[in-house]
Amino acid sequence: MEKKKFERPVIKKVQIGMPSKFGLKSEYAPIKEIDGVPVKDLIQQYGSPLYVFSEKTIRETYAEAYKAFSTRYPKVQFAWSYKTNYLNAICKVFHREGSWAEVVSGFEYEKALKNGVPGNQIIFNGPYKTKEDLVTAIKNHSYIHIDHYDEYYMLIDIAEELQLRPQVAVRVNMDTGIYPQWSRFGFNYENGEAWDIVQRILISNKMDLVGLHCHIGTYIMVPWAYSTAMNKLIDLFLGIEKKFNKHLQYIDIGGGFASKNTLKGAYLPGTDTCPTFDQYADSITSTLINSSINIEHLPTLILETGRGLIDDAGYLLGTVHATKRLPDGKNSYITDIGVNLLFTSFWYDYKITPAQEFGPYTEESVVYGPLCMNIDVLREYVQLPPMKKGDHFVISRIGAYNNTQWMQFIMYRPNVVLIDTDKKTHIIRKKENYETFAIQEQIPEHLK
Numbered sequence: 001m002e003k004k005k006f007e008r009p010v011i012k013k014v015q016i017g018m019p020s021k022f023g024l025k026s027e028y029a030p031i032k033e034i035d036g037v038p039v040k041d042l043i044q045q046y047g048s049p050l051y052v053f054s055e056k057t058i059r060e061t062y063a064e065a066y067k068a069f070s071t072r073y074p075k076v077q078f079a080w081s082y083k084t085n086y087l088n089a090i091c092k093v094f095h096r097e098g099s100w101a102e103v104v105s106g107f108e109y110e111k112a113l114k115n116g117v118p119g120n121q122i123i124f125n126g127p128y129k130t131k132e133d134l135v136t137a138i139k140n141h142s143y144i145h146i147d148h149y150d151e152y153y154m155l156i157d158i159a160e161e162l163q164l165r166p167q168v169a170v171r172v173n174m175d176t177g178i179y180p181q182w183s184r185f186g187f188n189y190e191n192g193e194a195w196d197i198v199q200r201i202l203i204s205n206k207m208d209l210v211g212l213h214c215h216i217g218t219y220i221m222v223p224w225a226y227s228t229a230m231n232k233l234i235d236l237f238l239g240i241e242k243k244f245n246k247h248l249q250y251i252d253i254g255g256g257f258a259s260k261n262t263l264k265g266a267y268l269p270g271t272d273t274c275p276t277f278d279q280y281a282d283s284i285t286s287t288l289i290n291s292s293i294n295i296e297h298l299p300t301l302i303l304e305t306g307r308g309l310i311d312d313a314g315y316l317l318g319t320v321h322a323t324k325r326l327p328d329g330k331n332s333y334i335t336d337i338g339v340n341l342l343f344t345s346f347w348y349d350y351k352i353t354p355a356q357e358f359g360p361y362t363e364e365s366v367v368y369g370p371l372c373m374n375i376d377v378l379r380e381y382v383q384l385p386p387m388k389k390g391d392h393f394v395i396s397r398i399g400a401y402n403n404t405q406w407m408q409f410i411m412y413r414p415n416v417v418l419i420d421t422d423k424k425t426h427i428i429r430k431k432e433n434y435e436t437f438a439i440q441e442q443i444p445e446h447l448k
């Protein structure tokens with residue numbers, strides 16, 4: 001007979017009063033495998049902590065998003081937002097699915113080119129493009145989204161110098177009725193600045209204005225905000241047709257779709273509040289179709305969806321290093337996942353799920369990382385079944401922004417693994433080691 005697994009008892013205060021609508025059920029199921037590959041095996045083979053990406057989930061999520069838009073509008077193009085996750089293997093999955101690249105720096109631009117993306121399928125956004133960046137982008141016929149007047153003047157100079165016509169779009173910022181309003185990128189719609197730059201570009205005739213762009217914010221929970229944004233871009237689009245008799249090729253509505261993660265302080269879980277791709281698509285494409293743009297001149301709709309496409313596909317696997325009872329009686333865990341590996345834990349209350357069977361009882365716990373820093377807290381208050389030293393757990397929906405905003409701090413960053421659609425595992429970024437850093441450093445002669 002197999003020995004029964006011991007699980008330590010938990011002590012719980014009796015709460016007097018009615019349970020809330022969401023307070024009845026705290027148990028959930030362990031995550032023992034990802035796409036059929038056991039978590040235990042993954043950790044055994046590649047170590048802990050470990051980032052794991054599901055190629056199946058990426059492709060399914062992309063297909064769902066693409067379908068939502070392409071069934072409602074004839075000309076749709078996604079451009080993968082590199083800064084959301086620029087591990088080359090991840091980018092390549094999106095490119096294989098048909099995505100262009102959307103980049104915001106010279107480094108990202110270089111990555112996109114090396115990933116085999118043709119220059120005329122790269123969209124170059126962002127407030128900081130150097131002269132060198134712009135020259136490369138112009139020579140490669142990439143789409144440059146102008147952020148400010150100084151960039152526009154720089155483009156005019158370069159265009160004259162190279163005797164080439166840059167392909168440009170104007171980034172527009174605007175009030176879409178949501179808070180906070182992002183006004184620092186691009187040209188403002190309401191004060192007339194966007195219309196002003198559009199006219200200057202067309203009158204100067206030094207570059208080809210091919211599109212309009214906006215990116216109204218991130219984790220936008222209300223699809224109608226996109227309709228407001230689209231209406232304002234359409235107003236500019238029609239203004240250009242009327243005054244200059246010119247039809248732009250595309251309208252790029254940016255990224256910003258929410259993911260199913262739960263924001264800190266949110267009353268309802270993100271899984272209940274996140275709009276579907278269909279809802280976003282409805283809001284955006286209805287506005288386009290119901291506008292007075294002539295059917296023959298309908299622009300291509302470009303989407304730069306980031307977190308909405310990748311969050312669900314990423315997992316961070318970890319191990320309990322120690323358990324500790326705090327002076328106030330609260331249970332705490334010291335784990336091997338620091339906030340430097342999960343930068344987005346500052347905004348999200350991540351779901352942490354044990355990777356092995358557990359009983360029906362949970363306990364309020366604090367989950368710490370391994371860093372010798374007070375801010376290294378993954379969850380301040382979370383109901384968890386008791387775990388012990390050596391137990392594994394899974395943090396879900398971590399695919400966006402963590403592999404770009406991560407920080408090396410006192411330890412090496414771990415392996416990143418992709419599970420392909422045949423359930424085969426591949427390292428897509430190797431664990432760092434002493435050499436990774438030694439290579440970058442130099443010792444002055446007198447200190448040798």
Ligand SMILES: *Cc1c(COP(=O)(O)O)cnc(C)c1O
Nearest residue numbers: 081215218255256304305306307
């Ligand atoms: C970051 C960014 C995106 C992606 O945003 P998400 O909120 O992750 O969808 C798209 N476009 C631009 C210009 C961005 O800066």
